Amino acid sequence: MNLPKKVIHFAWKAAKDMLASKEALRQRHIVVEDGCALCGAPTENILHILWFCAHAKEVWSSSKFSLPFEVGPNWSFLDVMVKLQRSEELRPGLMERFVFVCWGIWKERNVIRTRGRCKLGRITLKNAIGLMDEYQMTNEGPARPATVGPELRKVGLGVLIRDSAGNVITAMSWPLVGPLGALEMEAKAVEIGMRFALDVGIQDAVFESDALEIVNAIQGIVAPCSSILLIVEGIHQLACLFRSCCFSHTKRQGNIPAHILAQFSSSLVSYVAWLETCPSHIEQACFQDISVAPIS
Ligand SMILES: [Zn+2]
Structure with missing residues (x-):
């Protein structure tokens, strides 16, 4: 808006x-x-x-x-x-x-x-x-010309769930298509990641996103902009379903495996998930990620 x-x-x-x-x-x-x-x-x-x-x-x-x-x-x-x-x-x-x-x-x-x-x-x-x-x-500037339908945007979503030692529990690549702005898509990505985590039975979770504005809005540091208001509301409701749940901001370079999963989704028409195994194309990045920044 x-x-x-x-x-x-x-x-x-x-x-x-x-x-x-x-x-x-x-x-x-x-x-x-x-x-x-x-x-x-x-x-x-x-x-x-x-x-x-x-x-x-x-x-x-x-x-x-x-x-x-x-x-x-x-x-x-x-x-x-x-x-x-x-x-x-x-x-x-x-x-x-x-x-x-x-x-x-x-x-x-x-x-x-x-x-x-x-x-x-x-x-x-x-x-x-x-x-x-x-x-x-x-x-x-001047009013935008009326569009016939909503503009569809495609973004790649990568979700990686790891245990406290950094081992991959599950991973997902999801080509997300919708009539949403970039910020809304980032917020939607967090929501989808949370649902996915709930689906695989995760009870204690730390969600990392590279979108600082989204993380700040979820944490209540800034008022969410109106376009993501409802998505943030949904995220708060989902957060209550976990035993413990928190959110943190990570730079994109700080989570290379998830970034690779997101890029991989551009070649997909629907989502792909890997359960209890690390997808081969992110194995190397995961290994490096753990050795550089262990999750405590
Ligand atoms: Zn009145």
């Missing part, structure tokens, strides 16, 4: 349920009066503020914006984002517009609460969309 950092940060907090809605404050045992101050609804959670509240409805109804699905009363912001991501192929850019307008509604809601004045819904909408267009023009 092509959005300013502050809007991405907003979306991240909304998806993690970290915005200060009254419901969230009560869950943190901070006493606040019940209900939505703007429309009097009994519960004020994030999706109420951004979608169901009379104020939000006024904003959305003043646009031609429509979601390709019905938002359920008990949904979270993350539920909406997951659905939107699935719709992205059919309605490219819809998620960006949705997030930007939500950010506008959130900002306006905070102004109303502190100053009591309220812009008309269509003004809030116009300001939010205007800021989005301005941002995208300055960060992207």
Whole structure:
């Protein structure tokens, strides 16, 4: 998604349920009066503020914006984002517009609460969309021509699982093809590696990736950019399935066998896995890797 950092940060907090809605404050045992101050609804959670509240409805109804699905009363912001991501192929850019307008509604809601004045819904909408267009023009140049379908990208994924002595337990080469950006593919690679590790019964794992941004996002050092938000969410859920699980960044030169496996996948149409044996084309690199940097 092509959005300013502050809007991405907003979306991240909304998806993690970290915005200060009254419901969230009560869950943190901070006493606040019940209900939505703007429309009097009994519960004020994030999706109420951004979608169901009379104020939000006024904003959305003043646009031609429509979601390709019905938002359920008990949904979270993350539920909406997951659905939107699935719709992205059919309605490219819809998620960006949705997030930007939500950010506008959130900002306006905070102004109303502190100053009591309220812009008309269509003004809030116009300001939010205007800021989005301005941002995208300055960060992207002229609008990209509409594409017929999503751009498919192929990246090679190499997964190598070794025991604490560095011996290869299992290895995999996977040609990953999808309508995803480079960063999303890197995040997806970690997720696939984790699933693979679970499939072969690994309980304690250290996952290494050469994508520093991904590792930092997983570790919570930086807010994940919105395009990988959901994948990082999935990675956190998968991490709970291990007895112990941590992530570390390694330079590509630091994991040559996995890099060879990734390159090897370019000649494949589907994935190949080696169980309890070291593929011959990485044997030498594995041996060198162990002698240079033993895993403790
Ligand atoms: Zn309300």
